[in-house]
Every structure is written in C-alpha cells, then in structure tokens.
C-alpha cells in the first residue's frame with residue numbers, strides 16, 4: 265500500500281435553512297466586520313438580502329462585494345481584496361458558485377498575508393494566516409467550499425490556480441434551499457462538473473488513494489441518481505441537497521486526487537471562449553473517456569458499478585462500455601450545447617486549444633493515459 269496524505273476542511277454543516285445560522289457561525293469565529301462575496305446573479309435571485317438582514321440582526325457589520333464575474337478575472341479578485349482591506353474586515357463569507365467561493369478564498373488569504381496575488385500562483389506558495397472564512401455554495405457544483413484551490417483568469421486569458429491548505433474554509437455550509445432557483449441549464453452544467461470531479465479523482469494516476477476513492481464513488485452515485493431529477497424539477501429539495509452533498513464529496517476527492525485531461529482541455533475553452541466551466545468539462549468528457557479506455561477500463565467498470573446498483577462487471581471492457589454508454593446518454597439529455605462548434609469554436613481554433621491544453625501539465629500528469637499534442641487535437645476534433 266503506497267503512503268498517502270489526505271486533507272479536508274475542518275467543519276461541514278448540511279442543514280435545511282442552515283443559512284439562518286450564519287450570524288451565529290460568524291460570531292463563533294469572532295467576526296465582527298464580515299466581507300460578503302457574491303455576484304450580480306445571486307443578488308437578482310433575492311437569496312442574499314435575507315441572509316444579510318439576518319447577519320446584521322446578529323450585530324455583524326457587513327461589507328458586500330457583488331462584482332464577481334464567472335471564471336474570476338484577476339482584476340476582479342484584486343478589486344475585492346482592495347475593498348476588503350479598505351473596509352478593514354475581519355472575516356470573509358463566499359456565497360454563490362465557484363467563482364464567488366474562489367474569490368472569497370483569495371480575499372481571506374490576501375487580507376491575512378503580506379503577499380501579492382502573483383506571488384502565490386502555484387502550489388504551496390502562500391504564507392501566513394488568512395482571515396476567518398465561511399463558504400456557502402449555491403451551485404452543486406464545483407466543491408470549491410472544500411478544496412484548497414482557487415482559479416483565476418489572467419489578463420492573457422490563462423486560468424491559473426492558487427493551491428494552498430490556507431484556502432480551506434473554517435466552515436462549509438450546505439443549505440439545499442439556496443440552490444432551488446438554479447436554472448436547469450446551470451443545474452446541468454454544474455452537476456456534470458461535479459461528476460467529472462468524481463470521475464477524474466477516481467481515475468487520477470498519481471495521488472489516487474482509498475479515501476479519495478470512497479468519496480468519489482459515493483459522490484458519483486449521489487450525483488448520477490439526482491442530476492436528472494434536479495434538472496427536471498428544481499424544486500425537489502431532497503434532490504438539490506443530494507447534489508450539494510455529491511459535489512462536496514467530489515470536491516474532497518479531487519482536492520486529494522487531482523483532476524486530469526478533462527479539466528486540462530476544458531480550461532482553454534473557458535479562458536478563450538468564456539464557456540462556463542461545467543459546460544467546458546462536459547464538451548470534452550465523452551472524447552476523453554474514449555481516449556482513456558485503453559488504460560482505464562477497470563476503473564471505468566468500477567465507476568459503472570457505482571452508478572448501476574446491483575450490476576457487477578467481471579469483464580472490465582464490458583463495464584467500461586456500460587459506463588461510457590450511461591455517461592454519453594446523460595450528457596446528451598442535458599439542456600445545453602453538445603459540441604464545440606455550438607459554443608463559438610471554429611475548426612481553425614483547435615490547434616491553439618490543443619497547444620494551450622498542453623500547457624496545463626500540472627493536470628495532464630494526473631490523467632491515466634499520457635496526452636500528447638496530437639492526442640489533445642484529436643480529442644478536440646472528436647468533440648467538435
């Protein structure tokens with residue numbers, strides 16, 4: 265058995281109407297001046313106002329930053345840090361999708377250390393303490409509320425990661441009711457993103473371990489069983505809560521057993537064409553599964569057993585066939601674009617995308633099968 269290290273967030277609360285406890289949780293963290301990070305879409309849903317009112321009623325002074333943009337641009341992150349420093353906040357809360365949660369992480373970190381953002385891109389470069397941090401996901405989801413990762417889009421459209429245990433929050437609060445209003449196409453994109461986290465954590469080549477495996481299998485089972493329900497009937501609170509739990513478990517899994525080629529090939533789609541993160545993953549998922557089949561059939565067969573209760577596949581190829589079939593059928597049912605050509609990508613763009621994907625070696629090294637430039641190009645061609 266290979267040695268391994270497993271990291272996790274210290275405190276997870278999953279509670280219907282749990283958002284009513286945010287004032288209590290902030291006070292427990294001795295926060296008096298809270299910086300709330302979200303985006304305009306969340307403000308429009310009306311979800312934020314009652315939460316801010318309950319926090320204020322608890323005597324917490326609020327500074328609201330609602331200018332987060334998808335795939336947070338570096339300048340937006342820096343604007344949030346400046347606003348937090350100017351307000352002299354002593355705690356941060358992210359409430360929203362992964363873009364808001366990642367921005368909140370970096371605000372908490374950069375308000376607590378003397379470092380600059382461009383000093384901490386990469387793995388383990390952050391130093392010092394961060395401000396108290398509460399994360400409240402409203403998509404299910406990136407799992408960002410339980411990962412040590414924050415992704416920023418640089419002015420050259422490159423997606424860069426900050427990876428540090430300092431980015432784990434003090435509290436991750438799951439409240440299914442906050443996701444009830446998620447539109448079907450966003451429910452689908454973020455749900456498939458969470459499934460990709462579980463799939464890629466389970467097939468990851470370098471840091472796969474028994475704990476991440478157990479989390480990935482449970483995550484995939486929860487997500488697969490509930491994504492169709494949540495997309496078809498967003499008011500189903502049980503399905504919504506299961507999706508949040510599944511995306512959190514998948515987040516814990518890939519935080520310790522990192523993602524591979526699906527994410528590496530998805531990043532350039534987000535960076536250059538502003539394709540939403542979950543959709544970027546979905547667009548290349550089927551072709552990457554087909555590409556990995558020569559080395560990953562046994563793993564895909566285990567994943568097939570996780571989503572097809574009662575089925576056992578003695579023949580790995582048969583199990584992998586079943587897994588690929590189920591995933592392709594599920595993606596095809598999702599209410600969003602299915603091909604690269606539908607999201608503004610031209611054939612002439614594919615070599616550039618493949619070149620950019622090859623720059624994401626920090627993820628490609630985790631893929632069960634080595635990926636060359638030619639492989640990346642052929643995957644994009646198959647997804648076109």
Ligand SMILES: NC(=O)c1ccc[n+]([C@@H]2O[C@H](COP(=O)([O-])OP(=O)(O)OC[C@H]3O[C@@H](n4cnc5c(N)ncnc54)[C@H](O)[C@@H]3O)[C@@H](O)[C@H]2O)c1
Pocket residue numbers: 303304305306309333334335336360361362363364366402403405406407408411412413414415442443444445446447450454457541542
């Ligand atoms: N840190 C990590 O571990 C990690 C993992 C995966 C992805 N990411 C990053 O997360 C970002 C993607 O996050 P995302 O997919 O959650 O989307 P997002 O946060 O970029 O956008 C979500 C969209 O849905 C809206 N929305 C969110 N919750 C809603 C609700 N309950 N009701 C109605 N509308 C709602 C928002 O207003 C926004 O328009 C990317 O930047 C990606 O790189 C980070």
Ligand SMILES: CCCCCCO
Pocket residue numbers: 413415425427523527626
């Ligand atoms: C190192 C960055 C890994 C991020 C995966 C989810 O987007």
